[in-house]
Amino acid sequence: MTSLRHRFDPVRWQALPWSTTAPTDRQSVLASQVRHLQRLLVHAQEAVPLFRQRLAAAGVSPGDVQSLADFHRLPTFTRRDYQDVEPAHRIADGLDPTTLLDRSTSGSTGERMTVHRTWFEERLLNLFRWRAWRTYGLRLTDRMAVLYFHRNVDSRDSQRIQRAAQALGLYRNRVFDALGDPRLAQAVADFQPHAISGMTSAIAHWVEAAADTRSTLRPRFIATGGELLTEPLRARIAAFGVPIHDLYGCNELNLVAWECPSGNGHYHVCDDAHHVEVLDAEGREVPVGDWGEVVVTSLFSFAMPFIRYRLGDLARRGPDRCPCGAAYSTLLAIGGRTIDRFPMADGRWLHPWEVINGVRPHFSWIRQYQLVQPSRDRLVFRVVPRTTPTPAMVQGLTQSGQKALGGRATFEVELTESIQATASGKPRPFVALNRERAVGTTNGTEDTN
Numbered sequence: 128m129t130s131l132r133h134r135f136d137p138v139r140w141q142a143l144p145w146s147t148t149a150p151t152d153r154q155s156v157l158a159s160q161v162r163h164l165q166r167l168l169v170h171a172q173e174a175v176p177l178f179r180q181r182l183a184a185a186g187v188s189p190g191d192v193q194s195l196a197d198f199h200r201l202p203t204f205t206r207r208d209y210q211d212v213e214p215a216h217r218i219a220d221g222l223d224p225t226t227l228l229d230r231s232t233s234g235s236t237g238e239r240m241t242v243h244r245t246w247f248e249e250r251l252l253n254l255f256r257w258r259a260w261r262t263y264g265l266r267l268t269d270r271m272a273v274l275y276f277h278r279n280v281d282s283r284d285s286q287r288i289q290r291a292a293q294a295l296g297l298y299r300n301r302v303f304d305a306l307g308d309p310r311l312a313q314a315v316a317d318f319q320p321h322a323i324s325g326m327t328s329a330i331a332h333w334v335e336a337a338a339d340t341r342s343t344l345r346p347r348f349i350a351t352g353g354e355l356l357t358e359p360l361r362a363r364i365a366a367f368g369v370p371i372h373d374l375y376g377c378n379e380l381n382l383v384a385w386e387c388p389s390g391n392g393h394y395h396v397c398d399d400a401h402h403v404e405v406l407d408a409e410g411r412e413v414p415v416g417d418w419g420e421v422v423v424t425s426l427f428s429f430a431m432p433f434i435r436y437r438l439g440d441l442a443r444r445g446p447d448r449c450p451c452g453a454a455y456s457t458l459l460a461i462g463g464r465t466i467d468r469f470p471m472a473d474g475r476w477l478h479p480w481e482v483i484n485g486v487r488p489h490f491s492w493i494r495q496y497q498l499v500q501p502s503r504d505r506l507v508f509r510v511v512p513r514t515t516p517t518p519a520m521v522q523g524l525t526q527s528g529q530k531a532l533g534g535r536a537t538f539e540v541e542l543t544e545s546i547q548a549t550a551s552g553k554p555r556p557f558v559a560l561n562r563e564r565a566v567g568t569t570n571g572t573e574d575t576n
């Protein structure tokens with residue numbers, strides 16, 4: 128029951144990010160990271176079979192790790208490493224996966240990843256996101272509209288604290304379905320939000336849908352996230368006329384970095400929640416200003432640890448202190464995922480999420496996918512299966528895709544053994560017409576959406 132000891136360890140309560148005051152002492156930030164990493168490694172070796180085996184194979188014991196340099200000699204882990212072991216092997220001994228919250232990735236990378244957290248871990252990681260919003264000016268009593276195309280909701284998450292807070296008029300978030308709600312613009316206007324957050328292209332979609340209600344709204348800021356904020360997307364959202372701040376996160380860790388509130392373009396890395404490395408092809412830290420692969424370690428995920436986990440994103444490393452004075456390490460740009468809209472034969476746009484939401488019930492046998500548009504009236508869903516599907520399973524998937532399209536285009540399923548990665552490090556999940564070439568490695572990438 129080692130893992131249970133860690134679930135309510137008082138040291139972690141001290142780590143709660145209540146204050147928005149940035150640290151100024153870099154040495155104490157690093158010393159705190161080393162302390163948390165040592166605790167995490169002891170736990171992972173004692174209680175999580177995946178790490179017990181891999182650390183033993185590498186000939187490393189947690190006692191060997193006395194500094195960040197020592198830590199950087201540990202092996203790295205990929206999404207595939209996690210998916211290839213039994214669920215019980217990636218989760219701490221003594222925890223029942225069915226009692227944990229399921230924060231599995233929703234599919235925006237095309238490659239599904241099962242993520243489990245305790246209720247406490249979920250709340251703790253959310254607090255870091257709240258802190259970022261508060262540095263942008265969110266107040267305790269504010270209403271925030273959250274715009275999504277799809278949200279992974281776990282019915283076991285009772286949201287007790289949020290409901291109690293909302294009953295007191297605090298932290299009032301409301302989630303809007305930017306794709307399925309024909310009254311989206313009016314619904315958001317009726318809510319009168321003080322701030323807007325959510326998925327970048329969902330926000331861009333809303334900004335255009337909200338042209339008539341724009342004058343009735345005065346949000347203090349818009350916080351984007353979940354996909355690359357390209358310059359064209361930023362321009363579409365900027366039409367609303369309020370400050371835009373970008374957040375970089377992932378399902379596995381929640382918030383990884385957030386744009387400096389001072390507007391200098393650097394992203395503050397969430398150093399008190401995660402240890403983030405930017406590495407070259409040989410696994411060495413890249414110099415400041417260079418692009419490299421993002422490798423992350425979550426300091427507070429004990430139910431399912433993420434240790435030197437390769438996110439698959441590229442980022443441009445910034446200085447180990449933001450020009451604003453905050454002692455956070457920084458990223459200068461993120462080369463994350465982009466989501467194309469598909470131009471259809473009737474002259475309208477199809478957002479790929481409309482199709483993905485329709486085929487989601489079939490995800491259990493799909494390891495990875497790519498939705499390709501060879502022509503305006505034809506979509507091909509390329510699938511790397513987890514197990515060999517029966518003809519009936521393929522037919523069921525095809526029918527779900529056809530139904531989601533509602534006759535706007537044909538939908539075919541193509542089984543394949545692999546999907547090639549793009550220059551950004553990740554396979555491209557959505558390839559709209561005439562967009563087959565790899566794009567999306569910088570924040571300045573052209574985007575015709």
Ligand SMILES: [Zn+2]
Nearest residue numbers: 387449451453
């Ligand atoms: Zn800063």
